[in-house]
Amino acid sequence: MAFESLTERLQQAMSKLRKKGKVTEADVKEMMREIRLALLEADVNLQVVKEFTKNVRERAVGAEVLDSLSPAQQIVKIVNEELTTTLGSETVGIEKSPKIPTIIMMVGLQGAGKTTFAGKLANRLKKTENARPLMIAGDVYRPAAIDQLKVLGQQLDVPVFDMGTTVSPVEIVRQGLAVAAEKKNDYVLIDTAGRLHVDEALMEELKQIKELAQPNEILLVVDAMTGQDAVTVADSFNQQLGITGVVITKLDGDTRGGAALSIRSVTGAPIKFTGTGEKLTDLEIFHPDRMASRILGMGDMLTLIEKAQQDYDEKKAEELAKKMKENSFDFNDFIEQLDQVMSMGPLEDLMKMIPGMSQVPGMDNFKVDPKDIARKKAIVFSMTPEERENPDLLNPSRRRRIAAGSGNNVVEVNRMIKQFKEARTMMQKMSNGNFNVPGMDQMFGTGIKGKLGKMAMNRMVKKNKKKKKKRK
Known part of the structure; x- marks a missing residue:
């Protein structure tokens, strides 16, 4: 996940302060040096780093901070607030048109993920607003770009307007908008062409589409993996087109995340969405305050709760709560919950959203192997229906049979059953309001x-x- 190395470095820098009862200006100076190095290593723009560290230092060395009862906590709070400001302070959503349709134009370099983002956004609009979007295939240069958008449209049951690769993108957009007006689509998502670099021909074409469509939003899609190049690209697109927002894709990859911290300050355009995976549901609204908390290892419970609300059926959740309270939670429920939790994303990323979990020893090395999940499921599927519903039936001979049937040894089966029983006990206590577990x-x-x-x-x-x- 992006920001991991930055999170680790910032936590190390601030942990030194937390150990001190009294903080001096020299301590703050040393911490700022560590933070500056951490940000530069994360590929954050130099000017942004200078501005950020200057603001933190000025606020941190004030008498009301250094003379307070807990100066270290005050300084962590200041770092959090300044990080939030750097990322944009407020959450900014899609600017809707007072009359339909709301027109959203996607721009960016080739390979940034514009087409995939168009599909993800269409999916989100359908689910959250019950919208009826139309996607326009305006990329006539990249091989299979139109086919990719059509496949996404079929998966989502969203119409895609295209005229092949021989018609100019401007004409395709003109006729696509006419179709949207006729069909009364409330959103139009225009997928435009990209290049390997910013050039005059690309910009001229995009300017013509902008003049014709008069979009409510021009969203620049940038790849977080490109680091500082993403900031340069964003600045160039902004100067020539006047972008209204930024979408950062591949934020789940092995990236240092500096682009997210730099783009807002350099362009002035808010980050509106982040792509966090390959699935069409892997799109998050960008919340600067939540991202700042994640970067500082302080968790992000609100996003975790929202993920749970999206993926969990309320009726099933109530049934589960009842079973937990009655201690009738069985292996069928275990598999169902395992599948639902895994659909929310990697378990290690979900754990880190819980405040304080990033400071738990060994959490940095905590990884859930998909093969281990498959092994647990194989053990459960090797049980009879009666055994799944009543785990107390699992005597030694039954466990040997389950081990043979699932391709595991008896030790692994015993360990899994023990973990299940411990989890069931803990859940029962928690459902009764007992958190001393x-x-x-x-x-x-x-x-x-x-x-x-x-x-x-x-x-x-x-x-x-x-x-x-x-x-x-």
Whole structure:
């Protein structure tokens, strides 16, 4: 995941302060040097780094900070706020037209992911707004670009307008807009051509499309993997077209993430979306404050909750809660929950969204091997229906049979059953509002903060119980 090395470096820089009861200007200076190096290594624009460190230093060396009871916490708060400001302060959504359709034009270099983003955005608009988008295939130069958009359209049940590769993109957009007006589509997504670099011919064509379509949004799609080149490209497109927003793709890859921290400051255009995977559902609205928290290893519970709400059926969730409380959670439920959690994304990334989990020893090396998940499922599928519903039936002879049937040894089967029973016990306690179970201290922390976290979680559970009673 992007930002991992940056997160690690920033945490190291600030952990030195947390250990000190009293913080001096020299301590702040040393921390700022570490932060500056961390940002430069993450490929953040030099001017952005200078501005960021200057603002943090000026605020951090104030008397009200250094003389406070917890100066280290105050400085972490300042770093978080300045990072949020650098990323854009506020979440900025799609600018809708007062009359339909809202026209969104995608621009960017070849290979940045414009066509895939068009599909992801169409999918999101359908799901969140019940919209009826039309996609226009305006890239007549890249081989198979039109076919790719058509395949996406078929998968999503979204119409795609194209006129082949022999008609000019400007004419395709003209006729596509006429079709959208006739069919009363509420969104039009224009997929345009890209080049391997910014050139005059590309810009001239895009300017003509812009003049014709008068788009509400011109979204620049940039590949996070290109580092500082992404910032240069963004600046060039912005100067010639006046982009209204940026989409950063491949943020799940092995990238240093500096582009995301630089683009907002250099162009002034807000980052609106990030692509976090290859699936059509792997598109996130960009929240500067949440991203700042993630970068600083402080978690992102809101995004985690939103992911859960998208992927979880409320009725099934209530059934699961009831089973957890009654301790009747079985292996059928285990497989169902495993599939639902895995559909939300890599488990290691989800874990890091929980506040405090990034500081748990060994979390950096925590990886979930898909083969291990497949192995667990094979063990469950080797059980009889009765065994899945009643794990207490699993005596030694049955376990040997399950091991042979799933291609595992008995030790692995025993370990998996033990983990299942421990998880079931923990879930039952949590469903009854008891958060004094193993692992909770790691999640919330110990001391007064941990107690407050657990109290807040208890209140939330009680509140949900009251809501359910009212519904009944």
